[in-house]
Amino acid sequence: MANRIPVIAVTPGEPAGIGPDVVIKLCQQALSTQVVAIADPTLLADRAARLGLPLELKEYDATTNRANNAQELFYVPVSLAAKVEVGKLNPANGRYILNTLDIAIDGCMSKRFDAMVTAPVHKGVINDAGVPFSGHTEYLAERSNTEKVVMMLATEGLRVALVTTHLPLAQVPAAITPHTLEQVIKILHKDLHDRFGVEQPLIKVCGLNPHAGESGHMGREEIDVITPTLNRLNASGFTLEGPLPADTVFTPKHMANADTILAMYHDQGLPVLKYKGFHNAVNITLGLPFIRTSVDHGTALDIAGTGTADHHSLAYALNQAVLMCKNTV
Ligand SMILES: NC(=O)C1=CN([C@@H]2O[C@H](COP(=O)(O)OP(=O)(O)OC[C@H]3O[C@@H](n4cnc5c(N)ncnc54)[C@H](O)[C@@H]3O)[C@@H](O)[C@H]2O)C=CC1
Numbered sequence: 001m002a003n004r005i006p007v008i009a010v011t012p013g014e015p016a017g018i019g020p021d022v023v024i025k026l027c028q029q030a031l032s033t034q035v036v037a038i039a040d041p042t043l044l045a046d047r048a049a050r051l052g053l054p055l056e057l058k059e060y061d062a063t064t065n066r067a068n069n070a071q072e073l074f075y076v077p078v079s080l081a082a083k084v085e086v087g088k089l090n091p092a093n094g095r096y097i098l099n100t101l102d103i104a105i106d107g108c109m110s111k112r113f114d115a116m117v118t119a120p121v122h123k124g125v126i127n128d129a130g131v132p133f134s135g136h137t138e139y140l141a142e143r144s145n146t147e148k149v150v151m152m153l154a155t156e157g158l159r160v161a162l163v164t165t166h167l168p169l170a171q172v173p174a175a176i177t178p179h180t181l182e183q184v185i186k187i188l189h190k191d192l193h194d195r196f197g198v199e200q201p202l203i204k205v206c207g208l209n210p211h212a213g214e215s216g217h218m219g220r221e222e223i224d225v226i227t228p229t230l231n232r233l234n235a236s237g238f239t240l241e242g243p244l245p246a247d248t249v250f251t252p253k254h255m256a257n258a259d260t261i262l263a264m265y266h267d268q269g270l271p272v273l274k275y276k277g278f279h280n281a282v283n284i285t286l287g288l289p290f291i292r293t294s295v296d297h298g299t300a301l302d303i304a305g306t307g308t309a310d311h312h313s314l315a316y317a318l319n320q321a322v323l324m325c326k327n328t329v
């Protein structure tokens with residue numbers, strides 16, 4: 001991309017939520033890259049008016065490669081199916097949300113876009129629209145024919161990756177197999193090395209059970225699955241520590257030299273990350289054939305359209321995507 005600045009597709013996500021708000025807030029200042037919203041322009045114009053913020057919308061034309069000026073937003077038009085009532089979910093717009101994602105994914109795969117940055121979607125309403133959907137992470141993997149991806153969230157001083165993502169807690173133990181664990185660790189190691197410049201990543205791996213199973217008295221997954229997998233990978237050149245009790249791995253001593261903590265499931269790792277860095281964190285999908293980052297928050301229907309949504313996680317996600325495009329993270 002010699003003299004070209006990165007072109008980043010931004011999907012505003014659930015139209016009734018704060019996604020459009022944070023995109024519009026982000027665009028109030030001049031940007032260092034070209035940001036293209038994949039959205040219905042009437043949604044953006046209506047939300048900007050509601051927020052009382054100026055916004056000049058320009059249909060994206062690939063021949064123009066320049067950074068957004070303040071209060072300017074490029075867009076690729078996608079039509080909403082139903083009028084948006086701010087703060088109220090409507091399954092009629094479920095397909096619209098997926099259409100915006102599809103355009104961003106196809107654009108990244110074809111190199112029309114250099115990366116995609118996503119604002120939050122509401123997983124439930126897409127299911128209510130009749131499409132099984134558990135999250136961007138899984139959807140992007142499926143849509144790009146990628147067998148395995150890894151969700152990693154990062155904030156200043158802490159990165160947390162997950163072995164399992166959006167599945168019922170009761171299904172977690174069976175989903176942690178030697179094969180899956182190995183796939184996740186290999187993707188994590190590779191991307192920490194290739195994209196984040198960590199020469200020999202030290203990955204600290206949580207146990208699944210309290211006290212990492214307390215020598216088998218509180219569960220056997222550590223003995224049967226996690227330890228043998230870590231031993232095997234360590235013998236082939238990885239630097240893995242664990243399984244460590246999840247209640248002590250997130251202490252300063254452990255975190256000080258860890259390049260990433262690998263949690264076994266969503267709510268083992270993400271509450272800690274959000275406690276430390278909510279609004280200043282990014283969600284990155286590792287292992288995809290293109291760059292995707294996202295915000296650290298959800299649709300926040302309770303504050304959509306009020307002007308109080310904090311847009312700093314979106315700014316963080318955008319900066320992270322640009323750094324990854326330039327391979328200078
Ligand atoms: N990347 C994505 O697409 C994500 C989507 N979600 C989805 O969002 C929906 C709602 O999830 P919740 O658990 O309620 O989490 P949430 O993040 O939407 O809201 C939790 C609390 O944080 C506040 N909040 C969230 N973002 C904020 C912001 N930028 N500025 C100020 N306050 C903010 C909300 O007002 C609420 O009080 C769910 O359907 C969930 O699946 C959740 C996380 C990420």
Ligand SMILES: NCC(=O)COP(=O)(O)O
Binds near residue numbers: 121135136138270294
């Ligand atoms: N808690 C993170 C989250 O739900 C985001 O998931 P995804 O939509 O990025 O897969």
